Structures are given as C-alpha cells and as structure tokens.
Amino acid sequence: MSTAGKVIKCKAAVAWEVKKPLSIEQVEVAPPKAHEVRIKILATGICRSDDHVISGAFAMPFPIVLGHEAAGVVESVGEGVTCVKPGDKVIPLFVPQCGKCTSCRSTKGNLCSEHDLSEARGLMLDGTSRFTCKGKSLHNFISTSTFTEYTVVHENAVVKIDAAAPLEKVCLIGCGFSTGYGAAVQTAKVEPGSTCAVFGLGGVGLSAVMGCKAAGASRIIGVDINKDKFPKAKEMGATECVNPLDFKKPINEVLFDLTDGEGVDYSFEVIGRVDTMVCDFRNWTAK
Structure with missing residues (x-):
C-alpha cells in the first residue's frame, strides 16, 4: 500500500539534549511539501560533525535528528519536483545546490546561500519541521537528518545516483569521501x-x-x-x-x-x- 501523502511512523535516533546519548524513538515523518522529497534511508555513515553537535562544539537546536552522510530511495515527492521520482536511488546533500545564487554559479566554491550550516535553524526552508516525536517537533540537521528510516529534504538537497550503486558504499560520497x-x-x-x-x-x-x-x-x-x-x-x-x-x-x-x-x-x-x-x-x- 502506498505511503505517499501520508504520515510515516518509523524509528529514528533522536538527540534530546547536548552531551546526552542518542535515543532510538518512534517518530512521525510528515509527507513532503511542494519542492520537497521524502527518502527511505537505507545506509548512513557517522561523521565527526554529528558528534560535535552532541558534544556541544557545533551549536544546533535540540531536540534534533542528526546524520548527513547517507543514501536511500525516494519514497514520494512533493508538488513541482522534477529532479527525482519515487524509486530513484539518491544521496542527500548537506550543502544544497540551488544553482542560482552567486556561490552556486561560481567555479571557486559551492556553499549555496540556502545552506543551514552557519545560522543553524534546524528547519526546512519554510521554517517548519517534518519530524515529530511524543508530540514534540524535532529539528532537522543541515538539510538532511539521516539517522532515521525516513527523512524529508528540499529538492535542492538531493541528487539522483546510478541505480546500480551500492548504497552502503556510496553513502560516503555524501560527506567523507x-x-x-x-x-x-x-x-x-x-x-x-x-x-x-x-x-x-x-x-x-x-x-x-x-x-x-x-x-x-x-x-x-x-x-x-x-x-x-x-x-x-x-x-x-x-x-x-x-x-x-x-x-x-x-x-x-x-x-x-x-x-x-x-x-x-x-x-x-x-x-x-x-x-x-x-x-x-x-x-x-x-x-
């Protein structure tokens, strides 16, 4: 039965407080809005940056779903999305690529103006979250949040990959590699x-x-x-x-x-x- 357009209940590793261990919780993941993509995460790496958030070295709002080095399959897309379709293998991008701002058009860098690295709002571009747990809204981590079975990203923060790519390996392209x-x-x-x-x-x-x-x-x-x-x-x-x-x-x-x-x-x-x-x-x- 299709889950498109419906809230998905799944497991996620939630960071409730700084310097506290991650907690495996059941979360609700809302459907993607216009120009958003919901992804079934099948492989994710653990990066030092995730640990920096837990330790407090990288200031982010809590509670939060961390993770940013992953690969998965598109479950559903919101209105207006044309870059990917359900069933596509993809990698989430913690540095979005709008293709229009000065940084995206420059050959010397690619730190898109839509990134969430310095302001650290922990929210989607419309200022809201797609995650809830125990009736409380959870923050998004740098446009990705991959320590979860399902996540929602903006279409600028996802790229389609080869259908034959082994997800447990190519997830490293999302950050480390x-x-x-x-x-x-x-x-x-x-x-x-x-x-x-x-x-x-x-x-x-x-x-x-x-x-x-x-x-x-x-x-x-x-x-x-x-x-x-x-x-x-x-x-x-x-x-x-x-x-x-x-x-x-x-x-x-x-x-x-x-x-x-x-x-x-x-x-x-x-x-x-x-x-x-x-x-x-x-x-x-x-x-």
Whole structure:
C-alpha cells in the first residue's frame, strides 16, 4: 500500500539534549511539501560533525535528528519536483545546490546561500519541521537528518545516483569521501609530480590520498600513529607511511628528512587537532 501523502511512523535516533546519548524513538515523518522529497534511508555513515553537535562544539537546536552522510530511495515527492521520482536511488546533500545564487554559479566554491550550516535553524526552508516525536517537533540537521528510516529534504538537497550503486558504499560520497577527495582535487588542486603529506588516515584522510593519486602526485606520504591503517592507505595510493611515534624528532623534521630538506608541496591535516595543524603548517613549503 502506498505511503505517499501520508504520515510515516518509523524509528529514528533522536538527540534530546547536548552531551546526552542518542535515543532510538518512534517518530512521525510528515509527507513532503511542494519542492520537497521524502527518502527511505537505507545506509548512513557517522561523521565527526554529528558528534560535535552532541558534544556541544557545533551549536544546533535540540531536540534534533542528526546524520548527513547517507543514501536511500525516494519514497514520494512533493508538488513541482522534477529532479527525482519515487524509486530513484539518491544521496542527500548537506550543502544544497540551488544553482542560482552567486556561490552556486561560481567555479571557486559551492556553499549555496540556502545552506543551514552557519545560522543553524534546524528547519526546512519554510521554517517548519517534518519530524515529530511524543508530540514534540524535532529539528532537522543541515538539510538532511539521516539517522532515521525516513527523512524529508528540499529538492535542492538531493541528487539522483546510478541505480546500480551500492548504497552502503556510496553513502560516503555524501560527506567523507567528497571532503577528502575534493580537498586534494578541487581546493588544493594538487599538481602532477608533486609531493603530498596526509595527516590522519581515517575515511576522510584515505579519500584525500585517493584525490592526490588521481591528481598525479608522485609521492603521497601518509602520517598516522596507528600503523594498522598503513596497508589500506598504500592500497588507496599512499607511496609510503610514517608513524610519528617511531621517531624522537618532531614529525615535521622527519618529513623534511624524507624529502631531502625540501618539504612537501601540499599538506592535508585530516584529524582536526590544533597541534597537528601547527606541525602541518611548518611541514609545508612551496617549491
């Protein structure tokens, strides 16, 4: 029986308060309004940004349904939606793409004016929410909210993907992969033959390694204190890996030694620690 136009009751992980564990609740998800899309979420990743909201480092209104790195299938669409249709496999976008504002039309960036990253209203574009739980309205997280079996997004915040795409893998394109890969290819614009260092070999770091390789870097040095990550990093394109704990001297000096005192052309800090960033900056030199 079709659920189009009806409220859907499903499970979701709700963050009721800052610094409190997520709670699995039954929520009600309203039908999509005009130019909105309701998605059945089939795969979602957990990003550090979600944890930042729970810890209070990323200020958002509570209660809230977190999650922004996902893939799913369109369940129904609101009036006027033409970009996707029910049954399409899709990825929600935490940075919407209206295609009309200055940022969307620029070749140097894509932070659409309709994003909800800085104002953090936690609501749909019309100022309302599509989630309720125990009679209380729940906030939306950066245009997506994917820690739920069903979510509603604006048509500007969803993109259709190949029907054969494995959702448990392509969900990473929603944030982790595009962040790391894009940092190398789009932001830094790594050049063929260059030498790169990637600090942190988690999901985003490995994506940066892949981006450096795709851009033609001749040396890609992975840096991490967990040597168990090295085999996968090399599989993804790292030419060598170093563990700072194996050396008595600072890692920036180690990297200078590895590059005959020249340093690297591009350096990526993919951990999010200030002390690593300071070392990262000292390690970088332009040839």
